[in-house]
Amino acid sequence: MISIAREIFDHNQLKLTNDEVSFIEARYKKVYFQKGTIVLDVNQQIDYQYYVHDGCLRTYLISDSGKEHTIQFAIKGWWISDYIGYFLDQKSILCIECLEDAILYKISKEKAEEIFDNIPKTERFIRHKLERSFASFQKRILANLSLPAKKRYLNFIHDYPTIEKSVKNYHIASYLGITTESLSRIRKEIAHRIS
Amino acid sequence: MISIAREIFDHNQLKLTNDEVSFIEARYKKVYFQKGTIVLDVNQQIDYQYYVHDGCLRTYLISDSGKEHTIQFAIKGWWISDYIGYFLDQKSILCIECLEDAILYKISKEKAEEIFDNIPKTERFIRHKLERSFASFQKRILANLSLPAKKRYLNFIHDYPTIEKSVKNYHIASYLGITTESLSRIRKEIAHRIS
DNA sequence: CGCGACGTTGATTTGCCTCAACGATTGTGG
DNA sequence: CCACAATCGTTGAGGCAAATCAACGTCGCG
Numbered sequence: 265m266i267s268i269a270r271e272i273f274d275h276n277q278l279k280l281t282n283d284e285v286s287f288i289e290a291r292y293k294k295v296y297f298q299k300g301t302i303v304l305d306v307n308q309q310i311d312y313q314y315y316v317h318d319g320c321l322r323t324y325l326i327s328d329s330g331k332e333h334t335i336q337f338a339i340k341g342w343w344i345s346d347y348i349g350y351f352l353d354q355k356s357i358l359c360i361e362c363l364e365d366a367i368l369y370k371i372s373k374e375k376a377e378e379i380f381d382n383i384p385k386t387e388r389f390i391r392h393k394l395e396r397s398f399a400s401f402q403k404r405i406l407a408n409l410s411l412p413a414k415k416r417y418l419n420f421i422h423d424y425p426t427i428e429k430s431v432k433n434y435h436i437a438s439y440l441g442i443t444t445e446s447l448s449r450i451r452k453e454i455a456h457r458i459s
Numbered sequence: 460m461i462s463i464a465r466e467i468f469d470h471n472q473l474k475l476t477n478d479e480v481s482f483i484e485a486r487y488k489k490v491y492f493q494k495g496t497i498v499l500d501v502n503q504q505i506d507y508q509y510y511v512h513d514g515c516l517r518t519y520l521i522s523d524s525g526k527e528h529t530i531q532f533a534i535k536g537w538w539i540s541d542y543i544g545y546f547l548d549q550k551s552i553l554c555i556e557c558l559e560d561a562i563l564y565k566i567s568k569e570k571a572e573e574i575f576d577n578i579p580k581t582e583r584f585i586r587h588k589l590e591r592s593f594a595s596f597q598k599r600i601l602a603n604l605s606l607p608a609k610k611r612y613l614n615f616i617h618d619y620p621t622i623e624k625s626v627k628n629y630h631i632a633s634y635l636g637i638t639t640e641s642l643s644r645i646r647k648e649i650a651h652r653i654s
Numbered sequence: 655c656g657c658g659a660c661g662t663t664g665a666t667t668t669g670c671c672t673c674a675a676c677g678a679t680t681g682t683g684g
Numbered sequence: 685c686c687a688c689a690a691t692c693g694t695t696g697a698g699g700c701a702a703a704t705c706a707a708c709g710t711c712g713c714g
Contacts, residue, residue, distance in 0.1 A: 324617075327605040335597060343520075351501075351594040384579060391586045398589060399546040401596045402530060406543075408603050409636045410522040413702075433661070441604045446702055448662050608670075628693065641670055641692050 268369055269302075272315050281392025284383050284388050291375035294314035297321075302362040302446050303368075304346060312370040312447060314338075320430040323358040324438065334439040337363075337427045361433055369422055413442045414450050463487060463564055468584055479578050486570040490563050498555040498563075499541060505551050506654050507565040508540035509533075514561025514627040518553040519633065529634040532558075532622045538588075558626055608637045609645050625632075 268282060269288035297303055297305070303321065304310065310447070314321075316338045324334045324344060326361035331410055335358060346358040350373075380387035407416055421428045426438065437447040464540045465475055475483070486508070492498055497517065499505065509516075511533045518541060530553060533539035541553040545568075575582035602611050610633055611627035616623045623631065632642040 274496065325601055325605060331605070332602065333604040335601060347590075348594045348597050351556055351590040379572050380583070384582075387579075387582055388575070391582065391589065394593060395542075395546040396597065398593050401593065401600065403465065405530060405596065405600055405603065406528065408600065409528040410474045410526070412522060419505050422510075432659095443703060445660070445663085445704085449702090452662080503677090627691095638671060639693070640672085640695085648693080 268315075268317065271317070272369070272387055280383075283422055288379055288386075291379055292369040292371050293398070296364040296368055297366045297368065297433075298363050299362055303362055304356055305359055306356050308356045310346050310349045311372055313343055313350060313373075313376075314350055314360075314368040314370050315345075316340055316342050316344060317367040317369060318419070319362065320364040320427070321360055321362050321366060322431070322435060322439075323360050325358050327347040332438045333441070334435055337424070337435075337439070339426055341431065342345060344362065375401070409440060413440060413446060415448055416440050416449075417447065418454070463489075463512065466512070467564070468581055474582055475578075482577060483574055485582075486574055487564040487566050490565055492557040492561045492563065494557055494560050496557040497621055498557055499551055500554055501551050503551045505541050505544045506567055508538055508542075508545060508568075509555075509563040509565050509569075511535055511537050511539060512561070512562040512564060513556065515559040515622070516555055516557050517630060517634075518559060518618065520553050527633045528636070531575075532619070532626065532630075532634070534621055534625065552630055558630070567648050579607070603636060607650070608635060608641060610643055611635050620622070 265288065267285050269285040269292070270278075272292075273288070275282060288327070294317075295314075298318070302366060303314070306326070318340055321344050322334050322342060323336045323340045326332055335345060340452060346356045346360065348354070348358065349356045380390070392393045407419060415437070420436065420440065433447055433451075434444040437444045440447065442450075462480050462484065464487075465473075468483070468488075489512075490509075492514070498509070500520070502619065513535055515541050517529050518531045518532045518539060519527045522528055531539060532573060539555060541551045541555065543549070543551040543553065545553045562571060575585070602614060604615070612631070615631065615635065626647075627641055629639040632639045637645075
């Protein structure tokens, strides 16, 4: 059983000492959530970001018209929070919902900075993670702008097969920016093409 | 005249010493581009990211159907590159176009890491910048998913009045994910409402 | 079994696109 | 400084992808 600090900061990359592991683990807090739990609701103070050790979650926004729009899914090894509120120091505008029983490790901004201060290589590690996430989100914007719904769906199930199996179709639809009816028709079309 | 290192790493925040300024400035290279220049074309090695000291640029993708989709604009104080390729170590898929005569400072990944290694506070500074950019891009995804074109346009001119004045309407349209004709009709509608 | 959650299907509407033509503005050479 | 072309923006007619509205299967579960 690998330590959670070594899991988060990739054992093979960072080679943390036992002291460093202790320092890190004192600052993370393990939390459990049941399927269906709203981990964070709108208009709250956002105190934490969450590392997903197990389970599946999503962040979504409810628009004025009452519709849900999924921004992000997260499975084992991913991070999740309302990053708009978290990084811009505002109240939450997103909800975090637990889609499958989950084990998370939460950390506050202050404690995260403590880790960066004391173990500088962790800051580099996280910066590189952030850079790659940033690039992925740009890719998503690109896809939304330039690809039809069917292509976006095919890309999604190709890129995230694990997530596809863990979430409902209407979650995927709201991630792709279409209605569940449209997704249903797209799926039908694809099924026919294969046979 | 403030030094470029102090401009990039916010004079008021980082309080760089003269030695640090020299170290940084030895690693940035000043480059000029004329309006209309393609700073980066598709399928290239991406060696640099660019700090915009003056001027206006954009990154865009040309889709299979031949249409342009603008990912990002950049004006004074912003950074620009094909971050998808840059951060994910791939060939470029975006073009960088100079929309107004520009003065840029370019830096390679290696030299940037040298600065982070030698002046750790710069790494923190850039990480915080990256976090805020990340949040902004999430916001954009949200807007694309949940708002109609008219609202997206109103938000754009509200959030980026400076950019609006520097770029053509068809650039804005391609940023919003609509055609220039649609934008024209939206603008007409707004003009009528005000009067 | 019966209920609620999820997914599908059909009919109709709508926001935006496409295609085509025509003004307006800008830039350039005579 | 004007003439002309090129670029950019606007307008109209028609079409299409996806949304909306409504009804109906299907699956899992108390």
